[in-house]
Amino acid sequence: MIKMMSSFNSEKTSVKTAGQTLLRVIFIILILNGNLFAVRAQVESQALPQPMKKEIPTITLSNLSPPYLDYDYLKGHRGFPFQAEAVSFNLINAWWLAEISTLVYADDDFVRSRFRRAGLPQVRFFDRQSTQCYVASNDRFAIVAFRGSEIWKKKGKFDLTKVMADLKADVDIRLTDWPSGGKVHRGFRDALAEVWPDLLPYIAQLDRRGCKIWITGHSLGAALATLCGSRYGSVQGVYTFGSPRVGNDDIVTRVPPPGVYVHVGELKYIDGDGIIKDRITDSESPESWPTDQTSDQGDATTQTNKSFGGFVPAPFRDHVPLLYAIHLWNNIIDDQR
Numbered sequence: 001m002i003k004m005m006s007s008f009n010s011e012k013t014s015v016k017t018a019g020q021t022l023l024r025v026i027f028i029i030l031i032l033n034g035n036l037f038a039v040r041a042q043v044e045s046q047a048l049p050q051p052m053k054k055e056i057p058t059i060t061l062s063n064l065s066p067p068y069l070d071y072d073y074l075k076g077h078r079g080f081p082f083q084a085e086a087v088s089f090n091l092i093n094a095w096w097l098a099e100i101s102t103l104v105y106a107d108d109d110f111v112r113s114r115f116r117r118a119g120l121p122q123v124r125f126f127d128r129q130s131t132q133c134y135v136a137s138n139d140r141f142a143i144v145a146f147r148g149s150e151i152w153k154k155k156g157k158f159d160l161t162k163v164m165a166d167l168k169a170d171v172d173i174r175l176t177d178w179p180s181g182g183k184v185h186r187g188f189r190d191a192l193a194e195v196w197p198d199l200l201p202y203i204a205q206l207d208r209r210g211c212k213i214w215i216t217g218h219s220l221g222a223a224l225a226t227l228c229g230s231r232y233g234s235v236q237g238v239y240t241f242g243s244p245r246v247g248n249d250d251i252v253t254r255v256p257p258p259g260v261y262v263h264v265g266e267l268k269y270i271d272g273d274g275i276i277k278d279r280i281t282d283s284e285s286p287e288s289w290p291t292d293q294t295s296d297q298g299d300a301t302t303q304t305n306k307s308f309g310g311f312v313p314a315p316f317r318d319h320v321p322l323l324y325a326i327h328l329w330n331n332i333i334d335d336q337r
Contacts, residue, residue, distance in 0.1 A: 051076050051079055051080075051333055051336070052333065053329070053330040053333045053334070054326045054329055054330060056274070056323070056326060056327075057322070057323075057326075059312050059317045059320055059323070060312060061312065063320075064312055064316065064317075064320060066102055066105035066106070066148075066321055066322065067102075067103075067105045067106035067107070067110070068102065068106075068322055069106065069110065071102075071322065073099050073100075073102070073103045073114045073118075074096065074099050074100075074103075074114065074117070074118040076329070077096070077118050077119070080092045080095070080332060082096050082141065084140050084141035084212045084214075084236065085212065085236075086236070086237065087236075087237075089266055089268065090237075091276075091328065091331060091332055091335065092332060093214070093237065093239065094239055094268070094328050095325065095328040095329050095332055096143075097143070097145075097214065097216035097239040097241075098216075098218075098239075098241055098321070098324040098325040098328050099325045100134075100136075100143055100145045100216060101145060101148075101216050101217055101218040101221060101222075101241050101321055101324075101325075102218065102321040102322050102324075102325055103115075103145075104132070104134050104145045104146075104147045104221070105147055105148065105321070108125055111123070111125075111134060115134075115136040119138055120136035120137060120138055120143065121138060122136065122137045122138065123135070123136045123137075124136075124202060126195040126198055126199055128194035128195050129194060130190075130191045130194060131146070131147075131191045131192065131194045131195045131224065132146070132147040133145065133146045133147065133195050133199060133224070134147075135199070135202060135203065135206070137206055137211055138211075139209075139210075139211070140210075140211065140212065141211050141212040141213075141214060141236070142203070142206045142211040142212070142213055142214065143214045143215075143216065144199075144203065144213065144214065144215040144216070144225070144228060145215075145216050145217060145221070145225075146215075146216070146217035146220075146221035146222070146224040146225050146228070147217070147220075147221050148217065148218045148219035148220045148221040148222070148321070149219055149220040149221075175247070175248065176189055178227075178230070178247060179231065180230055180231070180233075182247055182248050183247055183248050184227060184246055184247035184248075185223065185244075185245075185246055185247060188220075188223045188224060188227055188246055189227065191220070191224055192224050192227045192228060192231070196231070199228075200232070203232060207234055212236040213232070213234065213235045213236055214235065214236055214237050214238075214239070215228050215229045215232075215235055215237075215238045215239075216238070216239045216240065216241075217240055217241070217243075218240075218241045218242055218321040218324070219241075219242050219243070219244070219319065219321070220244075222240035222241055222242060222243030222244070223240075223243055223244050223246050225238055225239075225240050225243075226238060226240055226243060226246045227246060241321060241324045242319050242321070242324070270323075270324070270327045270328075274327045274330055274331070275331070276327075276328075276331050
């Protein structure tokens with residue numbers, strides 16, 4: 001009886017020792033595999049193509065105006081996802097919104113396909129006489145993007161009705177009362193009013209679903225984005241590009257004239273070398289530009305301001321929406337290095 005117990009204990013000890021040895025072997029294998037996985041991941045990450053800066057295109061009369069159908073909109077967005085919760089200036093968001101402000105000059109099918117590819121499957125288009133606006137959304141955030149002037153947009157067919165409507169919105173610079181206080185550009189106010197009865201309930205519905213509301217636009221679209229953000233109120237952020245002055249003290253360019261009209265928000269300035277600055281020096285101010293200043297093509301590393309035959313004066317060239325997007329992307333890549 002005792003012998004049997006002794007034999008049992010001996011077998012139990014042997015089994016226990018074998019089990020511990022097996023656990024040690026498994027543990028060592030897991031460590032080795034973990035190291036191998038880490039090394040493999042590091043090698044694969046190094047083998048993947050790293051995002052590169054983009055070349056600054058030469059701006060001529062042929063590509064002065066959007067749409068840019070050969071441009072790969074929001075390329076690289078997976079590596080730099082939209083920061084929907086941001087509460088201050090965000091370079092990645094600025095790049096996204098500059099790309100989208102440029103994209104919305106294109107035709108509807110083209111715009112929708114690019115939104116879906118960027119992870120914004122729900123797209124609504126609001127189209128009125130002088131105002132066009134897209135709202136693209138997913139479960140986390142919505143981007144309201146106003147199209148700029150049809151005068152600025154390059155198209156195959158000349159649409160006199162839309163051109164005249166945009167001219168009316170642009171040139172009616174009389175100040176008028178604004179619901180939240182102050183006075184605003186009458187033409188811009190009336191242009192927003194065209195889509196507001198349909199746009200407001202749709203934005204509010206997205207807001208109630210928990211989507212963070214972001215608003216953007218270029219040129220005339222920038223002015224409408226500013227007024228939309230002011231009128232709706234509950235927005236996460238408004239980013240505008242090449243915006244005219246919209247109103248007086250409550251609410252880039254030199255029009256309408258300063259004094260009566262002012263810019264609002266946090267101004268960022270992209271200088272001649274593509275560097276983002278918080279303020280404009282006297283020498284960089286548009287008022288100091290010579291009237292015949294033009295710009296040639298530069299690469300992503302160096303850019304010079306020099307004449308290339310006088311095709312496009314600098315103030316017109318610098319208003320090209322695509323340049324905002326490319327410069328912002330290049331600044332993102334610089335920040336990663």
